[in-house]
Amino acid sequence: QHRFSTKKLQGTYRCWSVDTQSKELKLSDWFFPSKSMNLTNTSWSAPIVWEGTFDEEVLEKYYAKHKITVGLTVFAVGRYIDHYLKKFISSADMFFMAGHKVIIYVLIDDLSRMPWIQLSRLRTIKVFEIKREKRWQDISMMRMKTISEHVVNHIQYEVDFLFCMDVDQIFIGKYGLETLGESVAQLHAYWYKEDPKEVPYERNESSEAYIPIGMGDFYYHAAVFGGTPIQVLDIARECLKGIMNDKKNSIEAVWHDESHLNKYFFLHKPTKLLSPEYCWDYGRMNGLYYPNIKLYWAVKDYKNLRVIT
Ligand SMILES: CC(=O)N[C@H]1[C@@H](OP(=O)(O)OP(=O)(O)OC[C@H]2O[C@@H](n3ccc(=O)[nH]c3=O)[C@H](O)[C@@H]2O)O[C@H](CO)[C@H](O)[C@@H]1O
Numbered sequence: 448q449h450r451f452s453t454k455k456l457q458g459t460y461r462c463w464s465v466d467t468q469s470k471e472l473k474l475s476d477w478f479f480p481s482k483s484m485n486l487t488n489t490s491w492s493a494p495i496v497w498e499g500t501f502d503e504e505v506l507e508k509y510y511a512k513h514k515i516t517v518g519l520t521v522f523a524v525g526r527y528i529d530h531y532l533k534k535f536i537s538s539a540d541m542f543f544m545a546g547h548k549v550i551i552y553v554l555i556d557d558l559s560r561m562p563w564i565q566l567s568r569l570r571t572i573k574v575f576e577i578k579r580e581k582r583w584q585d586i587s588m589m590r591m592k593t594i595s596e597h598v599v600n601h602i603q604y605e606v607d608f609l610f611c612m613d614v615d616q617i618f619i620g621k622y623g624l625e626t627l628g629e630s631v632a633q634l635h636a637y638w639y640k641e642d643p644k645e646v647p648y649e650r651n652e653s654s655e656a657y658i659p660i661g662m663g664d665f666y667y668h669a670a671v672f673g674g675t676p677i678q679v680l681d682i683a684r685e686c687l688k689g690i691m692n693d694k695k696n697s698i699e700a701v702w703h704d705e706s707h708l709n710k711y712f713f714l715h716k717p718t719k720l721l722s723p724e725y726c727w728d729y730g731r732m733n734g735l736y737y738p739n740i741k742l743y744w745a746v747k748d749y750k751n752l753r754v755i756t
């Protein structure tokens with residue numbers, strides 16, 4: 448078993464297996480990082496996708512012949528429905544996999560509050576009612592349970608690739624084929640330049656999400672992850688297992704599902720990483736400028752929006 452044991456962590460990474468089901472285009476055909484850019488490859492040879500590293504034309508041509516459908520799950524519970532959902536979906540309609548088939552899976556705790564949104568061609572929405580967890584921490588963490596159930600029940604038969612995203616964000620640039628992969632992780636905008644020693648991994652040894660100081664590769668943002676449906680199923684199941692075991696021991700990891708996701712990607716290296724351009728925070732990172740932001744954080748308002756318990 449790969450769950451935590453200090454001895455096992457040392458040097459024995461489980462690398463990804465080649466998923467023969469994946470319709471992904473071969474890396475050497477479309478990924479051309481320039482030498483002047485930093486951080487375009489990981490130590491396990493996964494690409495880190497930035498604007499300027501990929502040949503969009505080659506990708507479009509390839510996927511014109513190999514038709515795909517891309518899924519996108521988003522949760523909206525409580526006040527997050529009225530505050531974020533419409534903007535997230537209408538901006539996704541415009542920018543997420545433009546020109547390709549997309550199914551947006553909305554998981555909502557009150558169907559009657561689902562906003563009416565006129566979609567473009569090739570886009571479908573499927574709405575599912577879910578039960579509302581009492582604490583915001585559980586709303587966030589139990590997404591892993593709901594995602595895994597829906598992947599098992601239907602998503603796996605409907606899409607070739609799947610993304611799972613937070614609702615409190617907005618697309619503003621083309622979020623395209625370059626992001627597709629077997630297992631895709633998002634670099635967190637606050638920590639992508641940081642030494643892994645400094646990032647907020649769970650440091651409690653008793654937690655399933657524990658990563659010892661000095662280990663770890665990057666700090667990944669749980670607001671975006673994806674891959675093939677089978678891979679996403681594995682991510683969601685493993686994270687849920689960690690979350691539930693922690694609950695049994697009355698532990699809650701410091702950044703909830705994000706801590707468990709970081710543990711997962713530490714043990715099972717993602718095959719593709721997305722630069723912070725794919726999930727940017729204009730609020731805190733305003734000293735830095737990237738001209739090609741594709742998705743950014745909406746303004747947070749925890750005090751008014753989160754369920755209070
Ligand atoms: C950088 C950072 O601070 N990250 C943490 C923070 O992310 P966030 O502050 O981005 O968390 P969040 O409030 O966006 O919650 C995550 C997602 O759960 C859904 N949702 C959550 C609450 C709610 O009342 N209704 C609802 O629909 C919604 O899709 C939302 O986008 O908090 C999360 C827990 O919430 C995780 O611990 C993240 O690791």
Ligand SMILES: [Mn+2]
Nearest residue numbers: 613614615670
């Ligand atoms: Mn969020």
